[in-house]
Amino acid sequence: MKVLYVEDDEVSRDYVQQGLARHGLVVDVAKNGTVGLEHAATGVYDVIVLDVMLPDFDGFELLRRLRSSGIDTPTIFLSARGEVGDRIQGLDLGADDYLPKPFAFAELLLRIRSLARRRLGDPVHQRLRVADLELDLGGHKARRGSTLIDLSPRQFALLEYLMRNAGFALTRSMIIEKVWGFGFETRSNAIDVQISYLRHKIDADFEPRLIHTVKGVGYILEDRTGEEHAA
């Protein structure tokens, strides 16, 4: 997967590039709008990550020029301003996503991945499977091996979200936004309690454990059997 990252702050540029590369993404960087536009206009990228504030012209302008030249590469805005107006303006211009700074790296990775996946065409799954955990979306059933697990509708949605993004860390705010459908700030550990209930149902009596805590970030659902063997 090829990503273009347009950002004037050198430190940010470095760590994002390194971090994405570590997850197997090919990242080209540009430090201003002009260079960014040149790169982007080639149309070879799967996703473009754009900082709103650039030294020559802003991210909005870059996107406007790009779209008018017929390039429709999915784009994510990053902004330190975080105003609602920015978000609206970006999305109005045809940006596909918006991420306020500071963001969890996992969140950026996930958003890039989901945009790329959308571009390639998201396969319609009827069943999701991780290790011996199986989610039957049509029948609204969850199974661990041969054991049927009873889940509330909200727990089902939570598990579905974790499984759809298996192998990727999800932040608490992403979970709230996607599973509860609202993006608000919470300092409480309400999400952790919800996760612990789910864990209790799908992990307590089974091996291997699938839901893991990623410190300082959130949660991940993955089968770590292989890693543990490797370690």
Added chain:
Amino acid sequence: MPRRPLSVGARWAFQYSIAVLVTFSLLAGYTYREMRDRVKRDAQLLLELQIAELREVLGGAVDSKTLEAHVAMLTEAEPRLRLSVQIFDASGSEIAGSGMLAVRNTPLPAAVLEGRGESPFYELDFGEEYPHWVVASRGDGRFAQVALYSEEFVRSLRHLRGVLLTIAPVLVVVSFGTGWWLARRGLRPLSSIVGTARRITGSHLDEVIPMAGAGDELDQLAETLNEMIARIRQSFEKTRRFSAAAAHQLRTPLSRLRGQLELTLGDPGLGTEMRHSLERTLSDVEELAETVRSMLQLASSEAGLDPSRSAWVSLGPVLDSVVEFYEPLATERGLHLFRRGNCEAWVLGEATWLRQLFANLVENALRFTLQQGGKIEVTSKITETRVIVQVRDTGVGIAADDLEWVFDRFHALDQEGRRGGSGLGLTIAREIARAHQGDITVESAEGSGSCFTVTLPRDSAEEAERRHG
């Protein structure tokens, strides 16, 4: 309870009626005296005229028969006045007479007999209801004295006095009423200024008090208040801009810090101790980032709703989703979180903000309800124009001294025993309520819990009709 001071209107009306009463009393007193003097002068004139009639007989050579006839004629001429006459000779002995003067043998005043003074006018009381008024005069060698019964004159004076005394209380009542009305009318622009000023200083600092444009004292007052509000707004604005700017400035370095930490943590070769230390640092960075986000959120809710993005939000589902979200956490802590009451109301605003508002209140209640079995109750009721939501807990409560500060930014952080939280939750809740033209109040008893009451304007019946129709 201290006695409630009289309103300015009542005071003015009172003073006004006193002034009117004093003016009237002076005027009435003067009028009465004038009338009395005039009536007496009239009577005196009348009596002098009668004496003039007698001048001929006073001349001397008139026999007593003619004298008697004159006297009788005079007495009969004006029966209502009950005139009485006495004629005296040069020595002062009565030679002819009629009426009360004669009956009572009234003597001629010594001054007249001795030739001092001119036709004195005096009063005689014969024990009747009204006195007799008398004029004595000297003719050629004889003297005459004519009197009239003053009933008619005095009665007209008494009538006048009665009228004046009746008018006085009526005038007091009428002038008080008029004064009250005038004061109210004059003060009405003032109470509208007070109302507007109160609303503005409460939360809508961008409004101004309208001026009538007459350039009068009321306009000056409005102008002064507007200047004052503008100054408050400026300092408010400065605070807001400062915290927004500070938060912005923090974002980029926080973003870098976080990214670098995550990148380092992603290195599989990292030692366990180092990893733990970095993970703790990352949690701290995350907490700092939350505070920055809260500060920005506060700044944007203080700036108010963007009307282009406002929509009708059904409040019931908002409350349901918040309660549902926190319910497992409450259960985990041995608390009972539940919702009661009708909330079929729509509020014009932003759903995300409203959710944040109630989430903050519930989260606050969860934070301060520590006792196992404690209750957090979200109740709602609707009135014609408003929806009232209460979040009531059985927690530790708030000290009376702290009640007025709980909505201030970072207030919780000054307190001993703070329990997590950004210190901005209640501030944000209040700003969101105000951005929706509503407000939030708190009642609390230390040790037995707090109750936060949010009041928001709701859709009118017509709007509800339109939505359903």
